Amino acid sequence: MVADQPHLILVDGSGYIFRAFHALPPMTRPDGVPVNAVFGFTGMLGNFLTRHAGSHIAVVFDHSRNTFRNTIYADYKAHRPEPPPELVPQFALIREATAAFGVACLELENFEADDLIAAYAKAFSAEGGKVTIVSSDKDLMQLVGPLVQLLDPIKQKPIREPEVFEKFGVTPDKVVEVQALAGDSTDNVPGVPGIGLKTAAQLIQEYGDLETLLASAEQIKQPKRRESLVNFAEQARISRRLVQLDADAPLPAPIDSLLARAPEPGRLSGFLRDQGFRSLQHRLGLDGDGATAPPTSAPRFAPPPAILMKAEPAATLDDAAPFGPYETVTDLATLERWVAEAQAAGTVAVDTETDSLDALHAKLVGVSLAIAPGRACYIPLAHGPKPGTGDMLEAAPEAPAQIPLREALSALQPMLEDPGTLKILHNAKYDLEVLGRPQAEGANSGIDVSPVDDTMLISYSMDAGRHGHGMDELSLRHLGHSPMTYDQVTGTGRARIPFAQVELEKATAYAAEDADVTLRLWRLLKPRLRTDGALATYEQVERRMIGVLKEMEEAGIRVDGVELARIGEDFSGRMTTLEQQIHELAGKPFNVGSPKQLGEILFDEMKLPGGKRGKAGAWGTDAAVLEDLSARGHALPKTVMHWRQLSKLKSTYVEGLAAQLDPRDGRVHTDFSMAITSTGRLSSTEPNLQNIPIRSEEGVRIRRAFVASPGHVLLAADYSQIELRLLAHLADVPSLREAFANDEDIHSRTASEIFKIEPGKVDREARRRAKTINFGIIYGMSAFGLAARLGIGAGEAKGIIDAYFAQYPGIRAEMERLKEEARINGFVLTPFGRKLWIDGIASKDMSRRGNAERAAINAPFQGGAAEIIKRAMVRMPKALRDAGLDAKMLLQVHDELLFEVPQGQLTATSQAVKEVMESVAELRVPLRAELGHGGNWAEAH
């Protein structure tokens, strides 16, 4: 960054004024003139000037309420109240204060301050100058660009393209298009009814701009949206003109006159004295008689580097380095130089390129390294020839020159395994699985990469629930840079080529950039872990989970494919029969798998009662609806439910699972995602082994197909009532604590207490109700929700909830505390300190906020439970090893761990597993794990 690059600071005066006025209690001068806004403004401006410097600076004001926008649209800002009378006399004094600092005041009749800001920003940046606009007004976000940024005066946070994107879902140049659609109630910009920020952003992303969208409005699929766009097209155009700032507004003062300069001697202190602002004189170092505070200590506006310039690029030149060009390493000597440089640096970002997203099958194609921002390389290892044109006369293309795989890996291995060189990866589990897999015939490497840091997990530890943690997203968000995408490199659809066929130049640009981005993210995010209070979560839990999950994924679980096929045949036959019955009952054949067709038959043709339409206008036919109809004595719904159950099990589990069976070992290997959920849980994909059926008899058959290896048994260990234990712990409920301490049935205890039934005389129905409400509580349930689940009236449900809270007042207090915590901080903390962000908690949309509040209530319980089992998993391998046991941990299903145990070690393993799981956290209630074992997963329960 060039230190003396021209830098214009434009302060949005109105923002300062209103903030000052509303933040401070009334204050008056001895002569009775109100001055609270003047005082606040002067303090804020003085404070800003002592901390920031630019080459040019001005404060921009609104001239009057009437502007050209009122002639476009009379209602523009019409609902804004007149400024309060106490504020009016302060406007002139505020301009005086600005001038006393030696700062220019800008205003112009008929234009808003925002237009002048736009005009000066345009003029200044056109000459290559940098512009900082001090304001948090979202209407100014349209001005953000390579040379123009906003600075939020409250949070002292720069607002650049990623922040704008976060707010509007589009890049700054498209902000007005979005605003034109979404409107703005605070400014009375009408927009298009029914279209909010989300929809607007989506439409603009799709169509590019308002006019293109309006031109294609007739083709919009959603009927309501289409109608709105057609009917309110003109209103949208007007809205666009209202929000579009006029960057061609005349400049009331030449740019040169905005040059930053020290205040005239005495003028500032004179002003402060006149207003009676003694504390400000002191704060600004102007209160001395010359003895302690000579004039030279007055604010200087020139040399001290702006906070903007040091806030992030304190690390400086480095982090401003361009993304590329990067080096392609194709000879051993060059590779050895890179390896030596990495070891000398002590930290290196590493990324692997492969031919598959599935780590257990992926073949290594290349490795990239980054040692400093902008300094990165790509080492191709298994690139083949470019795809030919298919012309038979063409000479066979040759593979590009590259270091032989074995030699390259031998050169890399010592560095990758060097305990003194930290390897930084994004989603390290993947790369570690690829590099760690020993393979015959040259492919992959058997390298045990250590130690590692993982930027995905660093981000997740701090920002779970706030946004995704993919590299591209983090890069745009934190670095303001969109890396090249995989699709751009390999193409998409039919034209897609394997990465190994991508030409080296392109592969290097992509692969080295990913390593570069990873390194830059690490430099930015790693220090934040400590300040954000997320260091322990990352170091003690997330980072240690990498190796644990790697082992589990590699182990996989044995599935009996023959049994699976038998189940499939059986289901098929039964489905055929059911389908015939359904068609007869319906009076005609139709596709039973189509909810749309089913809805039409049930509600349009058969005219059954109780139909409700979903958001797309189709009849709802889910299990709850069908159950209801069935209870009214209709045969069709029940038959459909049965068919659906078989259909689900067959397609998702019988066929889906069979397709995932690895023929090499007869096992299925899931991929645990570590950074997906907003609560700290894992998730499982390809296949999802966390939702294998168990609740129905047919489901149990599927689970029986998960079997132990010969000579082994499966051991399942479930945490008992873990979320309710956390409830008893967090809300500190004496009677629930006692119940757990005595190993009582918690739902019976609850039933006895809220329904006032003698202990021991609780019947099944009372227990069922208590169980429903116990779970409902940790989901933030309402009376309505409870009524629906229990099939009782809302009044009765409310009575039960009232009785519950009367019995357990600590629980209600805890629910309120969690909502409050989320509202104030934007996040809640689990009992172990994991930070979980609650999206939408500040939303003005009642429904959205309601959802967020329930999520805030649930998050500490779900997240706390996730934390407990993760900690147990992290401790498990060593505990087993120390006990001389060979059991393998195979799966985690949120509150359950599944192990494969050599038959002779069952007792000892059970003991060790139980001990680890129950001792991993000290709560106000004991933790309990329940164990079972058998030849298959169903039996182990």
Place this chain on the structure above:
DNA sequence: TACATCACG
């Protein structure tokens, strides 16, 4: 690709 549905905790 959106939606509805349903498998699990």
Place this chain on the structure above:
DNA sequence: GACGTACGTGATGTAC
């Protein structure tokens, strides 16, 4: 007085 109504996931089939 209306609103919408229990938390968190992933996979599948239909319809567009």
